Amino acid sequence: MSSIETxxxxxxxxxxxxxxxxxxxxGDASFLESGIIDSTGVLELVxxxxxxxxxxxxxxxxxxxxxxxxxxxxxxxEKKRK
Amino acid sequence: xxxxxxxxxxxxxxxxxxxLQRMIGMVNHRGPDAVGFHLSGSVGLAHARLSIIDxxxxxxxxxxxxxTVWITFNGEIFNYVELREDLIKKGHRFQTQSDTEVIxxxxxxxxxxxxxxxNGQWAFAIWDSRRERLFLSRDRLGVRPLFYAQTPEGxxxxxxxxxxxxxxxxxxxxxxxxxxxxxxxxxxxxxxxxFEGVSELPPGHSIILEHGDLQVKPYWTLDYNxxxxxxxxxxxxxxxxxxxxxxVRIRLRADVPVGAYLSGGLDSTVIAALVKKLGTTHLKTFSxxxxxxxxxxxxxxxxxxxxxxxxxxxxxxxxxxIGRAFPEVIWHTEKPVLRTAPAPLFLLSKLVREQxxxxxxxxxxxxxxxxxxxxxKEAKIRRFWAKYPDSKFRPVLLRRLYPYMKNIxxxxxxxxxxxxxxxxxxxxxxxxxxxxRWDMTSKLKVFYSKATADSLKSCDAMQTIEGLLPxxxxxxxxxxxxxxxxxxxxxPGYILSxxxxxxxxxxxxxxxxxxxxxRVVEFASRLSPQLKMxxxxxxxxxxxxxxxxxxxxxxxxxxxxxxxxxxxxxxxGGKAGKLFEYVExxxxxxxxxxxxxxxxxxVGKLLEKARQGQIVSMKDNMALVGVLSTQVVIDRFIxxxxxxx
Numbered sequence: 028m029s030s031i032e033t034x035x036x037x038x039x040x041x042x043x044x045x046x047x048x049x050x051x052x053x054g055d056a057s058f059l060e061s062g063i064i065d066s067t068g069v070l071e072l073v074x075x076x077x078x079x080x081x082x083x084x085x086x087x088x089x090x091x092x093x094x095x096x097x098x099x100x101x102x103x104x105e106k107k108r109k
Numbered sequence: 110x111x112x113x114x115x116x117x118x119x120x121x122x123x124x125x126x127x128x129l130q131r132m133i134g135m136v137n138h139r140g141p142d143a144v145g146f147h148l149s150g151s152v153g154l155a156h157a158r159l160s161i162i163d164x165x166x167x168x169x170x171x172x173x174x175x176x177t178v179w180i181t182f183n184g185e186i187f188n189y190v191e192l193r194e195d196l197i198k199k200g201h202r203f204q205t206q207s208d209t210e211v212i213x214x215x216x217x218x219x220x221x222x223x224x225x226x227x228n229g230q231w232a233f234a235i236w237d238s239r240r241e242r243l244f245l246s247r248d249r250l251g252v253r254p255l256f257y258a259q260t261p262e263g264x265x266x267x268x269x270x271x272x273x274x275x276x277x278x279x280x281x282x283x284x285x286x287x288x289x290x291x292x293x294x295x296x297x298x299x300x301x302x303x304f305e306g307v308s309e310l311p312p313g314h315s316i317i318l319e320h321g322d323l324q325v326k327p328y329w330t331l332d333y334n335x336x337x338x339x340x341x342x343x344x345x346x347x348x349x350x351x352x353x354x355x356x357v358r359i360r361l362r363a364d365v366p367v368g369a370y371l372s373g374g375l376d377s378t379v380i381a382a383l384v385k386k387l388g389t390t391h392l393k394t395f396s397x398x399x400x401x402x403x404x405x406x407x408x409x410x411x412x413x414x415x416x417x418x419x420x421x422x423x424x425x426x427x428x429x430x431i432g433r434a435f436p437e438v439i440w441h442t443e444k445p446v447l448r449t450a451p452a453p454l455f456l457l458s459k460l461v462r463e464q465x466x467x468x469x470x471x472x473x474x475x476x477x478x479x480x481x482x483x484x485x486k487e488a489k490i491r492r493f494w495a496k497y498p499d500s501k502f503r504p505v506l507l508r509r510l511y512p513y514m515k516n517i518x519x520x521x522x523x524x525x526x527x528x529x530x531x532x533x534x535x536x537x538x539x540x541x542x543x544x545x546r547w548d549m550t551s552k553l554k555v556f557y558s559k560a561t562a563d564s565l566k567s568c569d570a571m572q573t574i575e576g577l578l579p580x581x582x583x584x585x586x587x588x589x590x591x592x593x594x595x596x597x598x599x600x601p602g603y604i605l606s607x608x609x610x611x612x613x614x615x616x617x618x619x620x621x622x623x624x625x626x627x628r629v630v631e632f633a634s635r636l637s638p639q640l641k642m643x644x645x646x647x648x649x650x651x652x653x654x655x656x657x658x659x660x661x662x663x664x665x666x667x668x669x670x671x672x673x674x675x676x677x678x679x680x681x682g683g684k685a686g687k688l689f690e691y692v693e694x695x696x697x698x699x700x701x702x703x704x705x706x707x708x709x710x711x712v713g714k715l716l717e718k719a720r721q722g723q724i725v726s727m728k729d730n731m732a733l734v735g736v737l738s739t740q741v742v743i744d745r746f747i748x749x750x751x752x753x754x
Contacts, residue, residue, distance in 0.1 A: 042718060045711040047555050059527050062552045066528040067516035068726030090523035 031080065031101050038075055039097070054098040055058065059091065069094065076100065082107040111169070112139030112157040112182040112614075113255075114272045115234050117243050118263035124153035131752070132265075132272040133157050138441075139268060139614045145169050147179050151263070152236050152243070154181040158619050161185070161363050161467055167207035171588045173217055174202055177238050180216075183268050184231030184253045185621070187359040188298045192226060193235055216244070221315055226327050228359065228627060232268060232310075243318040244526045249329045250474070250625045251312030251601025252612055253554070257558040258307050264285060264318055268612075270307055270443045274750060281747045283706060283739075288445070292553045292735060293570040296602025298577060300325070302401045303444045303742060312601045330579055330629070331596055333589035335637045342653070345640055348632060350654040356626035357383040361471055367621075368393040369470040369629060371421065372537045373409030373672060375663060376472025376481075380623055381417050382658040384470065394419040395461050395469065397453045400427045402673050403515070409663055416660045424460040424631060431678035432689050439741040442607040446738050447550065447731040450673045454612040462616040469613070473604060474624035477596040478633045480588065480641030481648045483511055487529065488542030488591050489642065495531040504529070509645055513669045516725070529642060539575065539582065542591030547571075556707045556715070574598075588638035608671075676724035676733045685722030692719075695740040704743045707736055 028036075032054075040046060043063050058064045064082060072094060073084045082104055088094075093103040116124050119643060126148055133144060133155035140157030147154040147170040156169040162185070170181045186192070189208035192215060203216040205376045208229075215223040221244055230252035235244040245266060247255045249633040260278035273279050285306040287297040300308035310316060313329040350641055357380060361367050366727065369381045371394040384392050398407035407423060414421035431452040438452045439445075461469060476482045489509050494503040495583065507525040511517045520528070535544050553641040557565070594640060605622075613620045623629070633641070636650065643649035650659055652664050681687045698709040718724050719733050 040725070041714060045555060045714040047708070047711055059530075062548065062728075065549050065552070065726050065728040066520070066524075068728060069524060069724070070516055071725040072692070074725075075405045086521070089521045092523070095527065105474065 029105075030098060034079055035097055035100055037081070039094050042075070043072075044059050044067070047053060052097065057091070057095050059095055076104065080104050082109070111159050112136030112268040112272075113183045113232065113234060114155045114265075114267035115236075115243075116153045116263055116265050116276075117236075118151040119149055119321075122151050122263070124148055124151060124527045126153070128276065129153045129155045131275045132267060135271040135275060136267065136269050138409055138617055141437075141617055143168060145264060147172075147181070147236070149179075149236075149238065152238075154179055154234060154236060158469060159619065160190075161365055163205050164364050166205040167209055169209055170210050171205070171207070171213060172435050173213050178213055178217060179236045179238070180209060180233055182212060182231065182233035184229055184233070185489075185619070186211055186227050186229040186231065187362060187621075187626075188226075188228040190362065221246075221317060221328075224315060230622070230625075234266060241320065242623045243316070245310060245316040245318075247310045247312055247314060248329075249313045250596070250605070251631065252605055252610065252620075252622060252625060253605060255310040256302065256307055257316065259309060259323065260306075263601035264323070270302065270509060271440075271746070273307055274304070274746060275752065279469070280304075281750060282306075283743065283747070285561050285706070287502075288561070288706060289554070289565050289568060290570050290573065291445055291447075293547050293551050294574065294598060294602075295550060296598050297444065298573055298598070299602075304746070312597075331593055331630070331634070332579075332581065333585045333593065335586065335589070335635060338650050340636065340640075342640060342650070345374075345636055345650055345656045349650055351380070352626070352629050352632055353623060353654075354383055354387065356623035356629055357470065358387055360621040360623050361387065361389070363468050365467050366393070366465075367468045367470060368395060368464075368466045369419075370394070370472070371396045371413055371419065371459070372472065373406035373413060373663070373670070373696050374472065374669065375651065375659070375666075376475035376624065378413045378417075378472075378659045378663050379475070379651065379655050380470050380472050381413065382655065383623070385419075386658060392417070392419045393464065393466065394421045395457060395464070395466075396423045397457050398423045398425045398674070399453070400425060403513075404674060406669065409666065412660055413663055419470070422460065422464060424456055426456055426673070428674045428678040428680070429683055430456060431673060432680070433690075435678070436691060436741050436745065437615075438587060438612070439738050440745050441611040442738075443611070443742070444607065445735055446603070446607050447553075447735045448673070449675050449678050449734055450671060451608045451612050452678070453673050454608055455615055458613045458616040458618040461618050467617065468545050468619045468621060470621050470623060472624065473609060473622045474600065474622070474630075475648065475651065476602050476670075477592060477604075478624055478630050479648045479651045480592065480638070481522055482595060483647075483668065483670065484542055484546065484595070485588060485642060486510060486546070486645055486647060488587065489645065491529055491531050492536070492541065492587060493534050494529075498531070506645070512667045513672075516727075518604075531739050537704065539578065539590065540571070540594065541587065543594050549728055550731065552728050553735055556711050556732060556736055558701075558706060558708050561706050579658050586638055589634075590644065593699055604681055607752045626735065661738070675730040676719050677722065679719060679733070680722060681736070686720065688716075688720050692716075692737060695737060695744060700744075701738060703748075706739055706743070712736055 143158040186208040232253040232255035299311040
């Protein structure tokens with residue numbers, strides 16, 4: 028597991044799932060479909076990514092393809108860091 | 110407007126007056142002007158009076174000519190003048206000028222069918238000593254509250270649950286199934302309440318208790334039939350205006366001054382405009398302004414007031430005002446809430462009272478009856494899109510939703526499409542319009558304790574609400590179905606209670622709702638949905654009917670539903686780092702464990718997020734307010750419940 032994924036999973040478990048580990052979290056599970064974030068929660072996720080990984084999430088990057096699952100975010104952050 | 114309470118014990122067991130005094134004492138805020146009792150053997154009726162009509166003569170409980178029929182009544186019968194004339198013609202003799210006495214004589218005339226003649230807002234109990242029968246009734250839409258419990262001691266009832274909880278045999282415990290309903294639909298589904306063993310009489314229902322046999326019966330229900338008496342636009346416009354004018358006219362009947370709320374939105378401005386049109390020269394209006402600009406509508410309030418020439422007064426509400434008032438607010442809502450929005454209304458009714466007013470007209474009910482809510486618009490767009498899911502054009506309409514919510518408006522089109530995505534199976538659901546809201550609210554259940562989750566394993570809130578749908582529901586068009594879900598559940602269970610009756614009566618203020626005149630409601634139910642929401646123009650017919658009687662800017666503005674700041678309200682000093690002390694206490698691990706409803710670990714993480722001012726999403730905001738208000742309910746009504754006040 029990459030360090031990005033480790034940090035991300037820790038954040039999601041702590042801040043979005045409030046420690047409820049019984050909610051299974053596979054790498055490709057959609058945050059929206061599983062209800063982990065709602066229509067107003069994306070901005071919170073973006074703030075975390077910008078602070079934690081020192082990346083700037085541009086407006087045009089605010090799409091589910093980049094941000095709606097653990098695997099998508101890991102890919103996105105890695106790409107941004109290159 | 111008043112508070113009522115009562116007991117019917119087993120035959121030959123006498124009612125003790127001190128218990129009845131404690132029961133009515135709990136709702137003194139509903140009627141601080143006078144208290145009255147009627148005790149007769151195993152029956153006791155109590156009344157706390159807020160005198161509005163026949164100030165000098167309307168004391169209660171009131172009786173008929175030979176004292177065989179007694180009533181304790183909370184509310185107003187607005188057509189009492191006309192009913193009184195009819196009854197006098199039929200030979201009834203009146204002792205007072207009050208609307209209460211009209212019900213007594215009408216009951217003598219028509220028995221339990223009397224409710225069909227009433228135009229008003231009521232909860233009353235009639236003791237008919239000849240038949241040894243107790244008759245209770247609640248108004249059609251659920252403006253006034255009425256609760257009851259059957260205990261080993263007998264049958265008890267009251268305007269508020271706190272009156273019932275002073276009766277030793279009424280348990281004081283949370284009903285987890287009710288909590289689950291609230292954490293799905295925002296309301297409990299009557300007869301269930303958040304308290305085990307305490308029932309709510311549903312709107313439009315009566316109770317007959319005769320010789321120990323209890324019957325709960327509906328006498329009126331919402332129905333939709335747009336094809337019956339199909340109206341052209343002009344006819345509909347004139348008809349609506351005429352009815353609304355009359356609804357306002359009879360709601361101005363009072364022996365004390367009547368004011369109005371002015372929110373800056375369409376509905377309250379319409380009501381104030383109609384009051385002026387009826388010839389009222391001096392109208393006092395009241396409103397809430399918010400320090401937080403995201404919620405503030407004071408510029409529209411001032412514009413409406415100037416345009417209509419009202420004598421206007423506002424109260425400015427800060428986030429911290431909400432946080433400070435919250436525990437007291439929950440003492441009055443008597444149930445958990447998922448929004449802080451009742452709190453500013455609590456502060457507003459205080460202002461009204463301080464200004465010497467007891468009665469206000471408000472615009473509640475218009476969104477439900479005439480098609481104003483965003484949820485109707487959202488459902489319309491989602492259904493339109495679901496017909497051609499690959500359409501690139503149709504989802505563009507999603508931008509028209511929630512223009513006042515910056516968190517949603519800042520999303521990309523791709524995200525909007527993902528949020529409002531329609532699942533194939535949803536299209537056939539009878540709850541299509543409400544599934545996104547209920548799905549999101551259900552996510553709060555992640556905070557349940559193991560005990561709560563285990564106890565709910567065999568419960569299904571969706572099945573419960575489906576079981577309550579009227580038989581004709583399936584025949585209604587989609588728009589009417591979504592209107593029904595709002596008007597039958599959220600309206601009485603939250604808007605008219607937690608935000609309405611309870612917040613106003615906390616400071617002895619009576620709200621009156623012209624849009625909820627049953628003639629307006631029945632008229633609207635015959636309108637075509639296209640006249641309510643023309644394409645995506647909400648409350649189209651109301652805007653067309655009112656025309657230039659209100660400022661154009663208010664008529665044409667985007668609807669902004671009444672909202673208030675949520676999680677930030679609980680930050681002491683308004684800055685991240687510290688919450689109000691009571692929030693820390695009630696959400697501490699020990700308090701959560703003792704309450705038993707929630708998981709202390711999960712709540713601890715939510716609390717930390719709140720403390721840091723990091724709660725952003727609607728879901729987390731609702732979770733904090735929902736968990737905290739449940740803890741306040743446990744604290745105020747179970748752990749530290751006062752035996753008397």
